[in-house]
Amino acid sequence: MLGFPVKHSLSPAFQNVAFAHHNLPHRYEKWEISPAEFAAFLEKARREDFLGLNLTVPHKLSGWEISVRRTPAADATGAVNTLFLDEEAGGWLGHNTDVGGFLETLPDAGYSPAGQSAVIIGAGGVARAIVYALGAGGATTLTIANRTANRAQAIVDTLQPLLPGTLLQVSGLEPAEWPADRSLIVNATSQGVLEPDRPFPIPVPAMNGPANPPALFYDLTYGQTPFIRAVRAAGYPVLDGLLMLIYQGALAFETWTGLAAPRSEMLAAAEAVLAERLKGKTS
Known part of the structure; x- marks a missing residue:
């Protein structure tokens, strides 16, 4: 997940549950990347064989611009929140899973x-x-x-x-x-x-x-x-918007892996993190 800022994102909690569910070796991380650092980070992701990326504010337009192919949803909305490295196409496939x-x-x-x-x-x-x-x-x-x-x-x-x-x-x-x-x-x-x-x-x-x-x-x-x-x-x-967050993340997971996302497990993971945050605010 690339964003600026991004520290409060719930995505690592539920995406790593999905990877674990399928016994996949991948790890989902969040990276605070400024617009000036965006292009260099994408090169790093290609060199290091990242499976894919999620994008949040302020990178969705930049993700759209650098995509060599885009899904109809991405083209229509002018924004990309999911990138999949498609070497056959020579770069990134851009998708908008919010739709x-x-x-x-x-x-x-x-x-x-x-x-x-x-x-x-x-x-x-x-x-x-x-x-x-x-x-x-x-x-x-x-x-x-x-x-x-x-x-x-x-x-x-x-x-x-x-x-x-x-x-x-x-x-x-x-x-x-x-x-x-x-x-x-x-x-x-x-x-x-x-x-x-x-x-x-x-x-x-x-x-x-x-x-x-x-x-x-x-x-x-x-x-x-x-x-x-x-x-x-x-x-x-x-x-x-919590369920939409989970379901758009599930669609991103399925774009990257071709496997069915465990939506109920992903939702439970996100709810657990939110409960901990609430406990921290009230203690």
Whole structure:
């Protein structure tokens, strides 16, 4: 895992469980690599026969740029979070497992995007991946709600040609502007990381609107974020980003090894680390 910073990543805990499950000799490590060091580290990885790499902020665009081949999900999102060394192709295969990882979590909540309307709050890189995932999953209408309209419009302009069966549209943060038939609300903002103590600015009942049964709420950040606290306090169904983290990691593992990832074991490993961290904060 390459990132800057990266010290709080859960990925080594659950990826090493997956390698151990299959009795593989590989070891998953996290490396804090600045953008200036990125190219040199990739050369090191090739020389030392790394199986693959995961990328997080700020390297996903750079990973896309250096990939000699890319999967459709990587091409559509303009970001790569998984690299696989493909010597036959002469370099790195770039993949974006956020798309498949997100979609894989939805059946656990009894939700299918097919024929549905959803609202994605935020217009960053992860929002682009979620819009593409939901469109590929058959959603009919996707509304990107963002304070800055031009950033949301950039996602529409890029992805609408790739998703002809889905209407992509831009909205502000006022829920009265959102489609009345919305059944999924995804928080793709970074507030849970950057401002964990500030209340989420949009009231939950307003976000739900007239949906009956209630909409499914989904925060792409894991833990007790302001969004998750507000949704739970209001009594609505909500998912956090932990399962997506595990499932996108499982897809990366399968890309590297060709073996089925032990998802339940990987989730248990991540939950154990989070429990230890929480214990450390309260002791």
